[in-house]
Structures are given as C-alpha cells and as structure tokens.
Amino acid sequence: MKENMRDILIQTMFESLYHEGYNASNLIDLLKKAGTSKGGMYHYFGSKKELALESMRIVGEGFIDHFWGGCFARHDDPIRALDEILKALPNATIIGECPFDFKHGCPLNHMIQEMSALDEDFKILLESIMDRWIALIAENLKKGQNIGVWGKSFEPTRMAQFIVSSIEGTLTLMKVKQDIRIYEENTELLLQTLKVLTQKG
C-alpha cells in the first residue's frame, strides 16, 4: 500500500501553502519534507505554480465535499448540521496529517489574500472553490426551507454568502488573536443571527 509520490507532493504543497503561503514557501524544503527531489517533482508537475494550483484544487474541493458535505449528509436537519460543523471545525483535519489550526486560519482566505490579485489562474481557481462552498450551503439552506425547519423569507444564496463571510472573518480574527473564545462567541452570535433571520412565518 505504497503512497503515490504525486499525492504526497500535493499534500506537502498544501501544508506549505497553508503555513507559509505561496511566495514564502520554497521548493527545496518542500521536496525534503516530501522525501523526493527536483527530478521527482518536475516529473509530475511543470512548475511550482502548477503544483500549487492542483494542490489547492484537490484539497479545497475535498474539504468542502467531504467535511462540509459529509456533515450536511449525516443530518436531515441542516440547522443541526451547521451547528455540528462549527463545533467540529476547530478539531478538523483538512488533508492527510494536516490539521486545521487557529494559528494559520483558513487556507482559502490566505490564498485569496496573497494570490487572487496577483495571478489570474489563482483567482479563477479560488473563486470556483468559494462558489462550490457557497453553493453547498445554499443548497442545504434551501433543503431546510423545504422541510420546514426554516422560513422562506430569506434568499439561500445570499444567506450562504453571509455565513461564509462571517466564518472567514472570524478565522481571520482567530489567526491574529488566537483566542478560542472569540471563535466560540462569534459562532454563537452567528447561529443566533441565523435563527432570527431565517425564522418561520
């Protein structure tokens, strides 16, 4: 059951992007961590950028589909799913051995800030990941409306954008303040808000 070097490179690059960012991460260190060499990497990927893009795509889509999508799928009631997601996030594993942690915040946010205005390919990819995330939440908000746990007065996509924004902003604050109470207080306020904004009638 030998792991494929291409996958190892993708995971290792993700960790570098998450912890150091794109410009500050260097290939030699990355290759050392991955246990390979220049030749090994350039055999699979045409450039640092190509590996980084593929890495963000695989990990980003995977985390949304499996962690978020999985939580939604395990609950009939999307309210409980959202609550569980926010409680589970601080201890979540993003990919392989790489845990989510408050010191480094949200990798998607990090890449958006660092790269989206600098490189069009990154921008396009990051936007598509963000769209996938928002679409998944909106979809489940709609489901909540259909099964009657939420009212119909709100627009699911708008509400999903609001939720995502609130989470991203909270994680930014966490990254610089590293106080878990802020996360708990903010998510509590968010859930409280949702109950009001989405109430029936």
Add this chain to the structure above:
Amino acid sequence: MKENMRDILIQTMFESLYHEGYNASNLIDLLKKAGTSKGGMYHYFGSKKELALESMRIVGEGFIDHFWGGCFARHDDPIRALDEILKALPNATIIGECPFDFKHGCPLNHMIQEMSALDEDFKILLESIMDRWIALIAENLKKGQNIGVWGKSFEPTRMAQFIVSSIEGTLTLMKVKQDIRIYEENTELLLQTLKVLTQKG
C-alpha cells in the same frame, strides 16, 4: 510645501503591501515609484521589513482613527455612523492617492493572512491594529447603549468582534468575486442583524 521622502516611502510601501503583498513586492520597483533610490530608503529605514511595519502602523492607525473614528465623531447616533461607514467604504481613500478597492480587499486582512504566522513582529503589530479597531467600535456601541439607541443585553466587545469579522469576511469574498452586490447584500444583512441583536428591552 515639499513632501517628505520618508512619508512618500511609507505611502508607496503601503500601496505595494496592499496590491502585491510583502513577499511579492520588490524594493527596486517601489523605489522607482517613490522617486528615490536604495540610498534614499536605507537612509530612513534599516530594512524592507522595518519600512513595511512602519507603513502598516501609520496607515492602519490613521485609517481607523480618521475614517472610522471621524465617522463616529460626526454622529451622535452610532447606528447612523455605522451605516454611513459601510456605505462610504467602497469609495474611501485609505491614504494619499491610494483608494480602497474591492479587487484588493482589506489590506489588514491581507497582511494578517500572509505575515502573522510567518513573523512575530508583524503578528504583534497587526493584532494591535485589530485591537484598536475593535476597541473603537466597542466604545461606540457602548455609547449607543448609554444614550439609549441600543439595548443593554449585548456585550459591546463581543459585538464589535462580530461586526469586524463580518466586514473582513465580506471583503475577502469581494476580493475573489468582485461583485459589489455581494457587499451591499452582506452589509444589509449585517445591519439587519445588528438591529435584532441589539434591540432594546
């Protein structure tokens, strides 16, 4: 009325940090834009990092004190002030000739993502700027409670953190999607939320 080169360097560095980030910005280009040379810059600052830190400090504190603080000071009612701030932000000038723009989002968020886990000096500075921002809002929320436009059931600092998070997250979304409607919809939801969470009685 000749402008001081030290100030020009601070403004030019801020633009570079805002538009390219710390690692991707290079000194030669920056010096060309500022109209000076290596000798000119190293006369005032010991390193690129020193200039960047000073730049973020001056501009960050200035924007919070003047733009945010100014808006709060012009209104007795902090509800109206917050509303005006959110409406004015898309056309605000951050410093000198550098306008706020959705393509580049929030410079504070950008620096937090790129630098706070990478360099302790950046982290300390960025946290202090964030604290100043939150404290200013909390202060004015408290004022709103005291003059009776808001109820007393909420904790000003927690609410300020929630507001800041929501704005930061919204600007992250703007940076990658660049659709002003999202900003308008999100800020509308935020204000709506505040009215509910801060209501009297």
Add this chain to the structure above:
DNA sequence: CAAAAAACAGACCAATAAGTCTGTTTGCTG
C-alpha cells in the same frame, strides 16, 4: 530476461532581490 518507459537524484544555471558601500549633491549653520 531484455528493452523500454517511468520515476527519481542532484549538480548546475540564470534570474532576482535585499542589503552594502562609496561617492555625490543639497541644505543648513556658524
């Protein structure tokens, strides 16, 4: 088992960029 292709190792190259150092200009002061 032999040949070919995939996978990998690592020396080398070229570009970039921060920082240094020497020398020149500008402006203030006694």
Add this chain to the structure above:
DNA sequence: CAGCAAACAGACTTATTGGTCTGTTTTTTG
C-alpha cells in the same frame, strides 16, 4: 562663504530560488 551633516544616487555583493539537464534506478512489459 566654508564646513559639516543630512539626503540621496547607484554600482556591487551575496544569498536565495525556481527551473533545467544529464544520468541513474526502478518498474513495467513484450
């Protein structure tokens, strides 16, 4: 106006880093 210090110009140094290229090992396949 002389002298001195602040302000600035720019060539040079040094370190880093992404990418290339040649050669070796491993695996697959006919």
